[in-house]
Amino acid sequence: MAALRALVGVKRVIDYAVKVRVRPDGGGVVTDGVKHSMNPFCEIALEEAVRLRERNLLQEVVVVSCGPPQCQETIRTALAMGADRGVHVEIPAPEYEHFGPLQVAKILAALAKREGVSLVLLGKQAIDDDCNQTGQMTAALLDWPQGTFASALALAGDQLTVEREIDGGLENIRLRLPALVTADLRLNEPRYATLPNIMKAKKKKIEVLKASDLGVDLSSRLGVQRVEEPPQRQAGLKVETVEDLVGKLKEGGLV
């Protein structure tokens, strides 16, 4: 069997447990000094890749993260979970301000070609922007088939069977490699990096690149106008009967 290799994207995001605060300048959220960690859906994608690797269905798992120098911590965690080597595409701070799914997709497409991988695994979306676009855009740029919102994955030869969670229920599709998959919540439960693997991760390589090394233009056609807190939640009212409820809703002009 030909050596199958996978590229997994991992994004460094604000930790899910952190109370997010809007920046005073209204241009974004406070990220300085705030705890960051790997995007949970990226963890799930990575776990799937590592499981395929452990079953020898993949020869190598390469993990990539784009952003500031701190992304290397995220890559190091991925290496501790079982990825073989890492690539950090360093994006300087001013460019990171308008760095979005299209830019990431261009980088991932270029990297996938450069590394000669047959499978790209990503999380379905990031928990900071909830864009849910990077996977789809990357597949389109590569002109590869895509299986998004994957809740189950099976690889046999160059055939990939993906079970997708869709509005109507579950859809099963079959893709031929090379292909791209985005992971949904129920695909698997990611492992904890064991202590011995954390120590071993020290010796694995992380290559640092610039976007220009991959021939990618990072210019964006989008700009953030304003970021606001959602309106404060108002107190509600308690009513005794359904009639009271209907009455109150009519009073408030809500029905």
Add this chain to the structure above:
Amino acid sequence: MAAALWRSCAKLKRNIPASWKTPHSVFKSSRSEAMTNLMHAPLGMLTEEEMMMKEMVKKFAQDRIAPLVKTMDANAKMDESVLQGLFEQGLMSIEVGPEYGGTGSSVFSVIVVVEELAKVDPAVALLCELQNTITNRMFIVYGTEEQKRTYLPRVAKDLTGSFCLSEAGSGSDAFSLKTRADKKGDYYIINGSKMWISFAEQAGVFFVMANVNPSLGYKGITCFIVDRDTEGLHVGKKEDKLGIRATSTCPVTFENVKVPETSILGQLGQGYKYAIGILNVGRIGIAAQMLGLAQGCFDHTIPYVKERVQFGKSIFDFQGMQHQIAQVATQLEAARLLTYNAARLVEAGKPFIKEASMAKYYSSEVAALTASKCIEWMGGVGFTKDYPIEKYYRDCKIGAIYEGTSNIQLSTIAKCIAQEY
């Protein structure tokens, strides 16, 4: 700066980290010169690996241990899944080399791991702490090559150890122990009875301190490695304890227990020295446990205090409360720095006995103060079992008692001071 570090460390064949990271050293290393050339990083600063371990243990403790804490305490029984999880994640063999299946990290990593576990359950932290600072170290530091080859892979995989020193008649006065080991040809026959033995219920191997020649006094004390299923070894009923109930504490009796001469850990008559040496480091582990206990208790309390409203404002907003909280937080920070510094001294191969005693003594005092104050700040709910605070209060008391009572620690510190002047 980094270049000078490289040159001095290169001959030690270590990976050189960025200038603010402290390099790892195998704890037995006495090649400490490199350490003293380090930039003065804040004590609370961890290396990248230590940070990753801390994060991992935090997640693991929240997901796999936190839901079970209450039942384990009520039933006075450690859940199998917790014990298995600790082994699977490599938390039970942190300093054991990778050639034996261990993690191959340093004593500071043990401290970081124990602290994180103790924030969630000090009983689970104790299990991890004793395995790493006592069981593993006894084999690594004092074991023969044969004993290391036999036991280290097993303690990395699923074997827990128990340290049998105390007896009904000898606690602080440890070396007046009465358990005897009489030589009969190639064998020793052990007779005696030990008390307050942690994890005796689960342990697969026991380190038994017995005297081979009472006329020599403490110089006759020898450490024997005794497997659980040896005939004559009997584990008694566990104590019904106030706190850290999930760990078993039992009397263990030895009735004509026959062990081969090869089961002597290291050398004959060295038991006293081994025990002292091991416990000097062990007490830093206990300091870490007490530190985590205090921090975990504090972390549960402050959000409540900020939410609870009386007289139109949160009780955190009252200056009286703020001052109390600040005082406790300051002492917690001091305990942390004492503990971290003692661990770094061990890693650097520097003298650490005074600092280790100070860390253990102070952390156990701070844990007791913090837990007590937290119950008060929580008010009525702090006094109920529905909230986790009362468990921390019960758990903290043992800190001032085991692995050297506070009085013993103070005497040790005084002895060190006497030698300095």
